[in-house]
Amino acid sequence: MNSFSYIRAADPAEAVSQLAQQSNGKFVAGGTNLFDLMKENIEQPPYVIDINRLDLARIEPLPQGGLRLGALVTNADTAWNELVEQNYPLLSKAILAGASPQLRNMATNGGNPLQRTRCYYFYDHATPCNKREPGTGCSALNGFNRIHAILGTSEHCIATHPSDMCVALRALGARVNIKGVNGERTIDFADLHRLPGDAPHLDNNLEHGDLITSIDLPEKQFKTNVAYLKLRDRQSYAFALVSVAVALEMNGDQILEARVALGGVAHKPWRDEAAEEQLKGQPATADHFKAFADTVLSGAIGYGHNTFKIELAKRAIVRALTTAAAQSVEEPSSQPLV
C-alpha cells in the first residue's frame, strides 16, 4: 500500500473540489473495495478523500413518486428498508444475495456500482492486464476465464462487473444523481457503466471529480412478480457466475411488461430491451421464456472455461422468469416451483 494523504470532506461541494484538484485521488466510502485494491497496489491513490461525513445517508420518497437512495446509505440498510422491501423487493433480494453481512454493513450505494472487477489477473501484478496497465495485454483471454464475460466483450478485456445490486438497479431502470466539477446531472443507470472496447481501464462513464450523491428508483414499482437468481460456486459469499434479475408486470397469466437484467456475464449489468418486447402480451410459458433467453444470448461468445455460461445463462433466465411469474400477492416470498 502506498503512503497517501487523507482528507475528510465536509460537504459534497468540498468533496468534488478536493478530488478535482488531486488528479489521482479517490473517494472512499465503505472502503471494502478500495482498501483491498490499495493493499494489493492495484490502486495507489496519493489522496484519499473520505466522504463518509457527507449528508447523503438517507432514503427518501421523491415528491413525483419513486425513491431516492442516498449514496452513503449502506447496502444493508437499503436492503432492509421498509419502502425498498415493500415496493422494490427485487433490489432487496439482489443486495442480500451479495457479499456477506459484514461487507453489506460497510458497503454503500455509491461504492457498490463503482467496485472493480474480480478478474484474477487484474488482481495480480505478476500477470499482464489491460485494465490495470493499459496496453500490456489481457491474460484472461486465453487463460483461466471461467468467471469472465460472454457478452459485450472485446479482444482487450473480458472482465465482468461483479455487483448484484446493480443488476437489480438496471432491471428497475434506476437513475444516478451525480455532482461534478461542472454542476449536477442525472444519468440513466444504463449509462453508468460501459463496455470494455479498446479502453478497458475505464469501468464507467464518470469523470474525475464526479460524486454519486444518490440513486433514484423510478415511480414504477414491481412489487410482486420479481426474482433474483444468483448462480455461484457456494451458497453464499461468492460472486455470481450468472445472475438474473427479473421484474414482471402481469395480468393473470399474461405478461404486460418484462424487465430482465443479467449479472456476471458482461462488463456491465446486461439488459436487452428489444428482446423484452418479445415477451410483451405473451403468456408466461416456458417456450416463450426459452425463446427470449435464446435471443438475449444470441450474441454471446465463450472463451473456453466460461463457455458453459451461455447455456447456463439461458437456463437461469428461464428459471428466474418462471419463478417471478409464479409469485402471487398472497405469497410474496420465493416459493419452490411446481
Next chain:
Amino acid sequence: MNTKYTGQSASRVDGPLKVTGKAKYAAEFAADGLLYGYVLNSNIASGEILSIDTTAAMGIKGVISVFTHENVEDLTWFNIKYKDMDSTAGTPFRPLGSNKILFSMQPIGLVVAESFEIARLAASLIEISYKEYPHVTNLQGELDHSKEAPMGKIGYVQPKSRGNAEKAYRKAEYKIQGEYVHAAEHHNPLEMLATTAIWEEEGKITLYDKTQGVSNVQMYISNVFGLKMENVRVVSPFVGGAFGIGLRPKYNVFLATLASLELRRNIRLVLTRQQMFSFGHRPGSVQRIAMSADLNGKLTSIQHAAFGETSTYEDYTEIVANWSGTMYNCENVKLKYELVKLNVATPTDMRAPGAVTSAHAFESAIDEMAYAIKMDPLEFRRINYAEEDQVEKKPYSSKELRACYDQGAAKFGWENRPLEPQSMREGNQLVGWGMANGAWDALMMPAKAQAILSADGKLILSSGTSDIGTGTYTIMTQIGAETLGLGLDDVTFQLGDTHMPMAPLEGGSWTAASVGSAVKAVCEEVKTKLFEMASKLKDTPFKRAKIKDFAVDHGHISLLSNPSARLSIVDVMRLSGVNSILETAMSGPDPKAKKTHSFNSHAAVFAEVKVDADLGTVVVTRVVCAVAAGKILNPKTAGSQILGSVVWGISKALEEESVLDNEFGRFMNHSLAEYHVAVNKDINEIDVIFVEEHDDLVNPLGIKGVGEIGIVAVAPAIANAVFHATGVRVRNLPITMDKVLQIAEEDKNQEEVPLLK
C-alpha cells in the same frame, strides 16, 4: 467431583482463553523495538534473477534492510542441514539460497522496516529482472513423464501388487474403468503463518512460530544457522488451525531468524493470505482405476494407477494406491504410484494425505462397479469386506467398520434407497444418496511428558507437542486428572515449547495416542511415588501397604480393601514433608504388536445431495459419518474433529481448487474470495456416530486418533450421491455446476449409456 473423565465430554480447557483473546498466537507476542518483515515473491515459475534493484525500497523512510540472495551469506552449505522431520527425498528448498527460481511465488526477498505497511510498500518498489526458462505445471499434460515415487519420506511404503489383475480383468464379464482427477488444494487455516523472532544475545534466539512441532523448527533452525540447539528456543502455545501446513518449517521462520540474527533485532513476520498459496499444498492427482466383479458381487480384479505432482527439487510422496489393496478382499490387485515433476513448490501433507486422494477415486469406482452389476453399493462393500489386512496378511487390532455400516445406514435411512439413479425428486431438485468408506492409520510415536505435583495438590503436566485446534490441551488434562484422581481444575497441561520434554510432530492423528500415553505413564509414576510415601506414613492404615493395594479418586488416596481409609493427596505430601514431586516419562509403540497386527481407524460416510435438474447446482443436505476409532477420550472434542472433517469434505467435493494458469505457471485464485471453502450456508445436517470399538493392542489407552479419519470418505460419498441423483458421474473434483451440466450433455450425446444398461 467426578474423577473419571476419559470417555466423557468436556469443554475445551483453553476455550475461555481463546474466546477472550488471551490465547496468544505467533504474531501476537510483543517485544521491544519490534521490526516488521514483508516477503517479496517471484512473478515467474522458472528461471533466474538477473538483477534485483533495491535502491528505491531502501530509500523509503523506515526501511531498515532488504535481504535477497545477493546479501545472504555464511549459511550452511550442506543439503542435509536443511532437512526436517517431515522432509521428502530430494534437495530441500533454501530461501534466498540462490538466484534460481523454482516455482511461482517463491520468496526472493525480505524487507525489514519499522512497520508492516512500510515494508510492504518498499517491497513493491524492488525492481527485478528475470531470465525466464520454460516451465511445466500441467499435471494432466505431463503424465508421460511420470516416474516411480522414491522412498525417503517417513511412513512412505510403495504399493504392492498381487495375483494377475490384468488377466482377471480381461476375462471378466462385468467391469468398469475410469479416470479421476482432483485439483491442488491449499490449506488456508484461519491463522496465517507467522513468526516473532526475539534476539536474545549473540547466537541465541527465541522464536514464536506457528508450527505443528516446536522441536522440528528448533532442529531446522539450529542446523541451518549453525546455532547450538539449546540456544534456539521455539514457542508455540496456540495454533489457529494448520492441517499440515505447520509440519515442515516454512520460509517465514527462516527469514525471520535470518533477519533477527543479522540485525540483532526483534522481528515479526506475518505472511499475507495471498502468500499462503506460495508453498506446499495437497498435490493435484490423476488416478486411473479398472475393476471387475462377478455377478455375486465378488471383486475379481483391481487396478489402480495414481499420479501425483511434486516439485522439481523434492519428491513428495503420499500413500495413495496402497489403500486400494487393503480395503477389500480381492486376489488380483495391481497398484502403481508415480510422480510428475512440475515447477511448483513441493506439496505438503494436508489432512489425511493420500487417503483422501485415494478414496475419492477408489470409492467412486467401487460405486461404479456396484452399479455395473446392479447391486446396492453398501451390500457390495459388505460382500467384499476385508476381515484382515489384505496386503500384510495380518489381522486388524480391531475393525468395527461393519458397525459403522449398520449404525450409519440406520441413522441415514439407507434401506429406503431405490437403486436406480434419478429416482428421487423434489420439484426441480433431483435427490441422491451415496456412501463411501475409508481408513486411516492408527499410529503411535515415541513421546515424553513431565509432571509436577505440588504440595497444594495441583498438577502441572507438560510436553512439547502442539494443539492445532484438535483438543490436545483438553484430553491431556482429562488423562492426567483421571490417572491421579484429581479434578480437571487441579490439572494444567502445557505444550508448545522446546524447553518441555520432546514430543513428535502433531500429525498423522497420533498425538492423542502418543502424548496421551506419555502423560498417562508419567502420572502413573507420580502415583507410585505417592503410594510409596503413603505406605511409609506412621499411624495410618496405609502403613506397609503394597503399591497394588492403593487407589486414587477425588484427590484422595485409599486402600482397595478398605475404601473408607482415606487421606487427601495434599495430606500425604504434607505428612511426608514433600514439597513437590517431579517425574518425567517416555512411552512408545509396542514393536511386538506391530509385527502381529495392523492398526487402522475406519469410517463409513452417507450423504444426501440435491442437484438442480436444470442448473446443475449441488447442495449437500445431509451427512452421516460413522467412525470406528477405538476408545473416544472426549466425545465433544472428538465429535468436533469429525464435524470439521465432514465440513472440509463437503468443501473439497464441491468447491476447493487451486487453479493453475499453465501459461504463467501460477496459482491464480490466491485469495479467500476466489479460493472457495465451504461457508455456513453450504452446511446442513451432519450426524457423527462413534461406534464402540475395544482395542487392547493399539496402545495402553485403546485410542486411535480422530483428526483425519472423518474426511477420508466424504468426497466420494458426495460424488456417489450426485450420480444417484442425476445419473451423471463427475470424476473430476470439485463437482461444480458447469461440470454437472457438461457431463450430462455428453452422456446424452453418447450412443450407449455406459453404466446402467
